[in-house]
Ligand SMILES: Cc1cc2nc3c(=O)[nH]c(=O)nc-3n(C[C@H](O)[C@H](O)[C@H](O)COP(=O)(O)O)c2cc1C
């Protein structure tokens with residue numbers, strides 16, 4: 001159970017224990033783009049935006065609102081949350097013979113920024129996380145364009161703009177709302193996060209690719225998230 005305030009007596013679990021119901025799950029993918037810069041700064045809840053384009057046809061017909069499911073990110077090896085990340089060596093001076101240290105320095109600087117980025121993208125690896133997302137016009141901010149914004153339920157050591165993101169959207173939580181103040185919006189989003197965590201923790205909603213239901217029946221096929 002959660003200890004978060006729940007003034008509207010909202011349910012903590014969405015859908016049956018057996019897994020998502022028709023028409024879910026939906027798939028969406030794209031590279032993370034910038035939004036209006038309010039998620040982190042004003043709300044303390046960063047949201048990664050995906051382009052809402054003509055190729056994502058279902059999104060035009062889907063109700064605006066708050067959804068939950070799984071996100072996968074192809075984090076480059078240079079991202080501190082990547083499983084491939086290697087901490088840069090500390091800046092403490094290392095006693096080495098001059099003849100060995102000089103060629104090593106030259107090798108590092110020979111890689112241009114562009115080459116480093118390309119190398120990073122090649123070594124990127126898909127990593128799966130639970131997520132909550134908002135699709136719509138954010139009535140509190142009165143946006144005039146429809147946006148798709150994802151809050152990943154994980155603490156990241158750095159931004160991931162430009163990184164490829166895939167979504168398996170498993171269910172609908174609630175309609176978008178307007179609020180009399182920022183605190184009420186934040187309280188609702190925090191409760192959405194709890195709803196997603198609790199709902200996705202059930203056997204029929206976990207993704208097999210995370211290895212958590214290996215050897216057990218059930219679980220969602222998240223193969224597309226990591227292919
Ligand atoms: C789970 C979740 C629920 C949200 N619910 C609402 C809502 O009910 N009403 C609203 O106006 N905005 C809602 N938002 C959108 C936030 O207002 C939005 O993330 C914020 O404006 C940051 O936008 P930006 O990333 O474009 O700067 C929600 C966002 C998330 C992630």
Ligand SMILES: Nc1ncnc2c1ncn2[C@@H]1O[C@H](COP(=O)(O)OP(=O)(O)O)[C@@H](O)[C@H]1O
Nearest residue numbers: 034035036037039040046047048152159160161
């Ligand atoms: N847990 C997280 N969920 C989503 N995005 C995150 C998270 N942690 C860090 N970020 C980064 O923060 C960015 C969003 O920050 P935000 O302040 O909402 O600005 P923007 O308006 O550009 O979306 C994302 O694009 C991503 O790079």
